[in-house]
Amino acid sequence: MEAVSDTTGTRDVLREHRSKAGAGGHFRALQGKCTSLSFPVRCMTSMNFKALLFGLLTVASIGCSESPAAAASVASAPAAHLVPVPQSAKTHPGELGLSAAVKLDVDAAAPNARRTLEEALAGLGIAIDDAAATRIRLQLTDDAALGEEGYRLVVADDVQLSARTDVGLLHAVQSLRQLLPAQAQQAYRLPRVEIVDAPAYRWRGLSLDVARSFLSVEYLEKTIDRMAFFKLNRLHLHLTDDQGWRIEIKRYPKLVEIGGASAVEGGRSGWYTQEQLKHLVAYAQARGITIVPEIDLPGHVQAALASYNELACDDVENLSPYSGLEVGFSVLCLDKPDVVYPFVRHVLEEVLAIFPSQEIHVGGDEIKHPLYADFVARAAAMVDEMGRTAIVWEEGSVADTKPDVLLQLWNDSYDIAAAVEKGHPLILSPCSYFYIDHGNYAGQPQTYDWCRKEGVPLARLYSFDPAPFRTAVGIEAALWTELVHTDEAADNRLWPRLAASAELAWSPAGQRSYEGFRQRMGALRTHLDAMGIRYHPEPDLGWADAETEAAAP
Ligand code: TNX
Numbered sequence: 266m267e268a269v270s271d272t273t274g275t276r277d278v279l280r281e282h283r284s285k286a287g288a289g290g291h292f293r294a295l296q297g298k299c300t301s302l303s304f305p306v307r308c309m310t311s312m313n314f315k316a317l318l319f320g321l322l323t324v325a326s327i328g329c330s331e332s333p334a335a336a337a338s339v340a341s342a343p344a345a346h347l348v349p350v351p352q353s354a355k356t357h358p359g360e361l362g363l364s365a366a367v368k369l370d371v372d373a374a375a376p377n378a379r380r381t382l383e384e385a386l387a388g389l390g391i392a393i394d395d396a397a398a399t400r401i402r403l404q405l406t407d408d409a410a411l412g413e414e415g416y417r418l419v420v421a422d423d424v425q426l427s428a429r430t431d432v433g434l435l436h437a438v439q440s441l442r443q444l445l446p447a448q449a450q451q452a453y454r455l456p457r458v459e460i461v462d463a464p465a466y467r468w469r470g471l472s473l474d475v476a477r478s479f480l481s482v483e484y485l486e487k488t489i490d491r492m493a494f495f496k497l498n499r500l501h502l503h504l505t506d507d508q509g510w511r512i513e514i515k516r517y518p519k520l521v522e523i524g525g526a527s528a529v530e531g532g533r534s535g536w537y538t539q540e541q542l543k544h545l546v547a548y549a550q551a552r553g554i555t556i557v558p559e560i561d562l563p564g565h566v567q568a569a570l571a572s573y574n575e576l577a578c579d580d581v582e583n584l585s586p587y588s589g590l591e592v593g594f595s596v597l598c599l600d601k602p603d604v605v606y607p608f609v610r611h612v613l614e615e616v617l618a619i620f621p622s623q624e625i626h627v628g629g630d631e632i633k634h635p636l637y638a639d640f641v642a643r644a645a646a647m648v649d650e651m652g653r654t655a656i657v658w659e660e661g662s663v664a665d666t667k668p669d670v671l672l673q674l675w676n677d678s679y680d681i682a683a684a685v686e687k688g689h690p691l692i693l694s695p696c697s698y699f700y701i702d703h704g705n706y707a708g709q710p711q712t713y714d715w716c717r718k719e720g721v722p723l724a725r726l727y728s729f730d731p732a733p734f735r736t737a738v739g740i741e742a743a744l745w746t747e748l749v750h751t752d753e754a755a756d757n758r759l760w761p762r763l764a765a766s767a768e769l770a771w772s773p774a775g776q777r778s779y780e781g782f783r784q785r786m787g788a789l790r791t792h793l794d795a796m797g798i799r800y801h802p803e804p805d806l807g808w809a810d811a812e813t814e815a816a817a818p
Contacts, residue, residue: 468739
C-alpha cells in the first residue's frame with residue numbers, strides 16, 4: 266500500500282509482504298519513511314506550449330548564435346540544431362557542401378571517434394576517398410581549456426574536429442552527426458559554424474532497472490548508441506532487486522539460476538553472463554560511456570534470499586521468489602555478519618572484475634534496520650579497499666563513510682545539507698524531475714505517480730536547476746521497470762525526456778531555454794526515427810502525430 270503524496274511527494278510506504286516459510290507462511294510488515302523537508306523544490310505548474318509550438322519551430326537557428334547579422338545571413342543555409350546546446354557556437358554566412366565522398370584525416374590515437382565517424386558516413390552513403398575535395402579532420406590537441414571531454418568543431422572550407430581525448434572527439438563527431446541529416450541524400454549542406462564545447466558536469470547518466478523487468482543485451486546496446494548521440498556518459502545498471510538477480514556470480518550460481526528466473530508480474534526474467542557484461546562494458550566504453558553496476562544492499566534482496574536462504578535471518582527454507590510491487594521488506598541478515606560480509610565481499614570481487622568503473626553502487630535504499638548505518642559503512646569501506654569509490658542512495662548519508670563516497674539523491678525533499686557540508690559528491694536524481702517511470706503526462710497508463718501526481722512531463726524535467734547543489738557531479742534520470750515490461754514502453758518513457766536530461770547535465774545554464782530546446786529537439790526527430798526510437802508523441806515538440814503503441818506495458 267502506498268500513500269500518494271501531493272505535488273512533490275516523498276515515498277511514504279507501508280510495505281507488507283507475504284513470504285512463504287516452509288509449509289506454513291508468515292507475514293512481515295515494515296514501515297519505512299523517506300524523510301524530512303528542507304531542500305526547496307521548484308514546483309512548476311504544468312505548461313502547455315502547444316499553441317506556440319509550430320510558429321517557433323519555423324524559426325530555425327542555433328540557440329546560441331552570437332551575431333544577429335550572421336543569423337540573418339544564414340537564413341537560407343542549413344541550421345545547426347544541437348542537443349545538448351553547446352557552450353558556445355558562432356555561425357558564419359554561407360554553407361559547406363558535401364558530396365558523395367570526403368577525405369578523412371584522423372589521429373591514430375582516436376580509434377573510437379574514427380569508427381563512429383566512419384559508421385555515420387557509411388550510413389549516409391558518403392564514401393571515404395583520399396582524392397575527395399572536402400576533408401574531415403579529427404585531431405588530438407593539447408588545449409587544456411577543453412578538459413577531458415570538450416571539443417572544437419569548425420566547419421569552414423573543410424571540417425575540423427579537435428579535442429584532447431578520443432572521448433572529446435567522439436562528442437565532436439556526435440555534434441557533426443546532428444548537423445548532418447539523418448538519412449542519405451544526394452548532397453549535403455553543412456552550416457558554417459565554430460563550436461567550442463565542454464560539459465558542465467562530468468556525470469551525465471541514465472539508471473536502468475533491469476532487475477524488476479529484464480532488458481536484453483541488444484536493447485542495452487541500442488540504448489548506449491542513443492545515449493552517446495546526446496553525449497551521456499554513465500549507464501547505471503540496477504542489477505539486483507527483490508524481483509530478480511541479473512548478474513552471473515560464479516561463486517554463487519544459484520543467484521541467477523533461481524534469482525534470474527523471476528521478474529515483476531508481467532515483466533521479463535533473465536540474466537547476463539559475465540561474458541555478456543564484459544562485452545557490454547567494452548561496447549559502452551567505445552562510445553564514451555562507463556557502465557556503473559549496482560548491487561542493491563542490504564535491502565531489496567529477496568531474489569538473493571530465495572537463492573541462498575542462509576542469507577536470511579529466519580530459520581526458513583525455500584524463501585520464495587517475489588513478483589509484487591512492494592518495497593522495503595527484505596534484508597540480508599545483518600545479525601549474521603559471518604555469513605553476510607563474506608557474501609558481499611565475494612560478490613563485489615566478481616562485480617569489480619567485470620566493471621572497470623571507478624564508482625560502484627552498493628544501493629542502500631529503503632531499508633530500516635538498527636544495523637543499517639553500520640552495514641553501509643562496511644560495504645563502502647570494502648569498495649574503498651578494493652580501490653574503487655562507493656555510491657549509495659541518499660539514505661546512506663547516515664553512515665560513517667569517507668567523504669568521497671557519492672550519494673545519489675532521489676527524494677526531492679531529503680535533507681542532504683549535512684552530507685554536502687561533509688563534502689560528499691552528489692548524483693542528482695530527484696524523483697519529481699528525473700523518475701521517468703512517472704508519466705510523460707498526468708495519468709499516463711502504466712506509470713507511477715507516487716512522487717508527483719502530474720507525472721514528469723518534458724517541460725517539468727527541463728525546469729530542473731542543478732546549480733544550488735554545490736557538490737553535484739551531475740544528473741541521472743532513472744527508469745524503474747515495475748510497470749515497464751517491453752522495449753517499446755522503455756523507449757516511450759526514455760525519449761525525449763532523456764535528451765532533456767542530457768542537456769541539463771551538459772549545457773551551461775546561460776545557453777539553456779525550454780523554447781530553444783523545443784526547436785532544436787523538434788528538429789532532431791528524423792534522427793530519432795533513424796535510430797528506431799519509439800519515442801513518446803510529445804506535443805511540446807510537435808510530435809503528437811507519432812504512432813505509438815508504447816502506452817502499453
Ligand atoms: C523508489 S529510488 C525506489 C525503487 C522503485 C522506485 C519506483 C529508490 C532508491 N528506490 O526501488 O523502483 O521508487 O518509482
